[in-house]
Amino acid sequence: MKVSKLTMLALLTAMALSLFVIEMQIALPVALPGVKLGLANIVTVYAVYYFNKKEVFLLVITKVVLGSIFSGQLLGFIYSLAGSMFCLVAMWGIKNLITLDHLWLSSVVGALFHNFGQIIVAVIVMESLGMLVYLPFLIIAGTLAGLVTGFCAQVIVKRIRLQKILMIEMR
Amino acid sequence: MNKLSVIIVALLFLVLSSVIICLKINHEPSEQQLVEVRQDNEVIAILDIAEEQLFDVVYANRVNTIEVNKQGVHIVHADCPDQICQKMGYLKQLPITCLPNHLTITFITPTTTDTTAR
Numbered sequence: 001m002k003v004s005k006l007t008m009l010a011l012l013t014a015m016a017l018s019l020f021v022i023e024m025q026i027a028l029p030v031a032l033p034g035v036k037l038g039l040a041n042i043v044t045v046y047a048v049y050y051f052n053k054k055e056v057f058l059l060v061i062t063k064v065v066l067g068s069i070f071s072g073q074l075l076g077f078i079y080s081l082a083g084s085m086f087c088l089v090a091m092w093g094i095k096n097l098i099t100l101d102h103l104w105l106s107s108v109v110g111a112l113f114h115n116f117g118q119i120i121v122a123v124i125v126m127e128s129l130g131m132l133v134y135l136p137f138l139i140i141a142g143t144l145a146g147l148v149t150g151f152c153a154q155v156i157v158k159r160i161r162l163q164k165i166l167m168i169e170m171r
Numbered sequence: 172m173n174k175l176s177v178i179i180v181a182l183l184f185l186v187l188s189s190v191i192i193c194l195k196i197n198h199e200p201s202e203q204q205l206v207e208v209r210q211d212n213e214v215i216a217i218l219d220i221a222e223e224q225l226f227d228v229v230y231a232n233r234v235n236t237i238e239v240n241k242q243g244v245h246i247v248h249a250d251c252p253d254q255i256c257q258k259m260g261y262l263k264q265l266p267i268t269c270l271p272n273h274l275t276i277t278f279i280t281p282t283t284t285d286t287t288a289r
Contacts, residue, residue, distance in 0.1 A: 031258030033270050073252050075271045097174045105178060112185075126273055127212035130266060133196065136189035137265070143186050 001055075009051070009059055016043035016063045021070055032134065034079070034118045035141040038111060040067070041087070041149040045107045046156060048091045049100055060084050078125070079118050086117030103157055107150025108143055115142040196264050203278040206244050206262065208237065211273050220244060230272040237276065244276060 019039040028035060040063060047056045064084050068077040090113035091106055098106045115138040122131040208216040208228060216226060218239055225247070226237040233250035243261040251271035259267050266277040 031255050031260070033253075033255050033268050071252075073271075075252075079270070094178070097178065102175060105175070105182075108182060109178070112182075122270065126268075126270070126275065128209060128275060130209075130275055130277060131268070133266060134268075136192040136196070139185060139189040140193065143182065 005051075005055070009047075009055055012043050012047055013059055013062050013066075016040040016059070017066055017070065019043065020063070020067045024071060030141065032137055032141070034115060034122070034134065034138055036145065038114065038145050038149055039152075041107060041111060041114070041146070042153045042156065044084075044087065045091065045103060045110060045150065045153040048088070048095060048106070048110075049103065049157070053092060056088065060088055079121050082117040082121040083114040084117075086120075087111070087114040089113070100157060103154045104147060104150030107153055108146035111142040111146030111149065112139060115139065203280055205279050206239070207277050207279045209275045209277070217279070218244065228272070228274055230274065233272050235269055235272055235274055246276075 017040070019042065023037050023039045026037065028037065043063075044056070044060060047059050051059070064077070064080050068074050068080060087110040091110045094106060094109055098109075115135075119131060119135055119138060122134075123129060204220055206218045206220060207214055208218065208226070210228065210230060215228065218224070218226060218237070220239055220243065222239060223241070224239050226239070228235045228237065234248065235246055235250070235256065236248040238245055238247045244267075245261045246256045246259070246267060246269070249257050249269060249272070251269055253271065256267050256269035256272075256274070262276055262278065264278065266275050268275050
């Protein structure tokens, strides 16, 4: 891996983690397990379109591990990991269908799959199918959160030319 | 563009059906009298909402205190870091869950417990 690319990935990881820490301070009006804004998703969606699979995977894994340590909730690690992996796989899957102009849609799909992953883990960990009651609520919350982060990512992709400069250098 | 509209329509359908289900869950009247406390697929207690009480549930040295009072059932204290179960407030049709402590609290229909009790 080239140093410039490694630096870019490290920078993105740092940004994702900063967003994650900021998000911990934001109190959401809804108290439901699994509902969150997922600001760090902005970075993931962006990375999915600009980096290859191995690089995004590294970014997400680092973010999940460090995020769990920062939040002090190692219990949440497995939920976070499952959610992120589902989200990532889903976004890779639809990357070819959704162009960069409709990045927000990719973010919504990613957010939804993040919630699906979490609910599957919840069903396994809690050994109860009762957790599925939360699914419709999580779908609505996930769609809204995905829209917010998606539009943020869309704006960033349009505005930040830094990426272009770096990409040219990287090639 | 065609594939894109298919995805959007599918998402809209998913969200709309979720909204309908959510509204249905929230609007169902809760006439149930009994509340089931579960931990790891094991029923550890069945509480009667007419009986005011405090109930402690221990999981890996962490305690959740469930209170039953005139207003209903809620969690007054939780040792978990996220405190979501406490913030969820009083129990409605949607179960109260504490993911870190593997705890769920749900209303159950008395008829089923009656038959098993007999």
